[in-house]
Amino acid sequence: MLDTLTLQGKVAIVTGSGRENGIGAGIALALARNGASVVVNYVSDSSKHRAENVCTMLREAGGKAIAIQASVDTTEGAKYLVDKTLEGFGTDHIDILGGLLGQTLPSELTGVVNNAATAFFCPITDEPNVEQLTKVFQLNVLGAFYMIHYVIAHMPPGGRIINISSTNAKRGNVAVSAYAASKAALDSLTWTWAGELGRSKGITVNSVAPGPVRTEFYPKGQEDELMKAEVDITRAADRPGTPEDIGDAVLLLVQEKSRWITG
Numbered sequence: 001m002l003d004t005l006t007l008q009g010k011v012a013i014v015t016g017s018g019r020e021n022g023i024g025a026g027i028a029l030a031l032a033r034n035g036a037s038v039v040v041n042y043v044s045d046s047s048k049h050r051a052e053n054v055c056t057m058l059r060e061a062g063g064k065a066i067a068i069q070a071s072v073d074t075t076e077g078a079k080y081l082v083d084k085t086l087e088g089f090g091t092d093h094i095d096i097l098g099g100l101l102g103q104t105l106p107s108e109l110t111g112v113v114n115n116a117a118t119a120f121f122c123p124i125t126d127e128p129n130v131e132q133l134t135k136v137f138q139l140n141v142l143g144a145f146y147m148i149h150y151v152i153a154h155m156p157p158g159g160r161i162i163n164i165s166s167t168n169a170k171r172g173n174v175a176v177s178a179y180a181a182s183k184a185a186l187d188s189l190t191w192t193w194a195g196e197l198g199r200s201k202g203i204t205v206n207s208v209a210p211g212p213v214r215t216e217f218y219p220k221g222q223e224d225e226l227m228k229a230e231v232d233i234t235r236a237a238d239r240p241g242t243p244e245d246i247g248d249a250v251l252l253l254v255q256e257k258s259r260w261i262t263g
Contacts (some may be wrong), residue, residue, distance in 0.1 A: 005255040007036035011091050015072055015099030018042025018051035022215050025054045026243025027098050030251045032063025039085045040067045073139040078146035094154045096254050098162035123175045133178050140182035157202030160254040163190050165209040194263030204262035206253050213241040
């Protein structure tokens with residue numbers, strides 16, 4: 001059954017949506033089942049088959065979908081994703097940008113969609129891992145900069161930008177300081193861009209901040225332990241969230257009736 005809105009004719013990019021059980025896929029599915037044409041973005045060659053699986057899910061839900069490989073942590077990657085979206089759907093407009101680029105970092109690094117995001121566990125008592133600290137901010141903050149810059153040239157008035165933040169941006173959580181700081185930066189940018197793009201272009205910019213959601217984001221074997229502490233302080237329900245929960249939250253913000261909600 002369709003939700004009580006239609007996104008027919010709308011074109012959406014959801015960054016980091018190439019994993020079947022991820023938040024990005026949940027967002028993409030919510031948009032597709034309401035008629036949007038959705039780009040499923042993935043990064044690595046090894047993820048291609050999973051991104052295609054997500055596309056199949058979206059088509060079965062009634063939407064149009066294509067998978068595009070690109071990493072938005074560079075200007076070249078972000079521009080490529082936008083250009084290929086326009087080409088792939090044969091359109092001159094992009095109406096919705098949402099995302100979470102999610103990556104799980106290798107376990108040997110002791111750590112772990114704009115849904116382009118990456119994180120790793122970095123206790124301040126450990127020796128700083130400059131490469132990974134840089135990667136977190138490059139993707140979570142600069143990636144959002146790059147994507148929005150290239151998208152807004154093709155986004156008409158009434159367009160929607162949804163950045164995927166995190167509850168960690170608002171509260172301390174042990175050993176994820178870099179991730180939390182990057183998401184706090186993204187929240188700050190959301191507020192600024194809302195004023196800038198609302199007045200000049202009629203585009204709304206909002207962020208959704210998931211709490212604990214059962215995905216591959218958590219280190220394997222530690223999911224229940226890590227999520228329990230977060231679930232205990234969650235107001236919504238006595239359970240972790242699901243990708244569908246986040247997708248529905250995004251859906252509320254992209255509908256036309258949310259035109260006065262921004263920042």
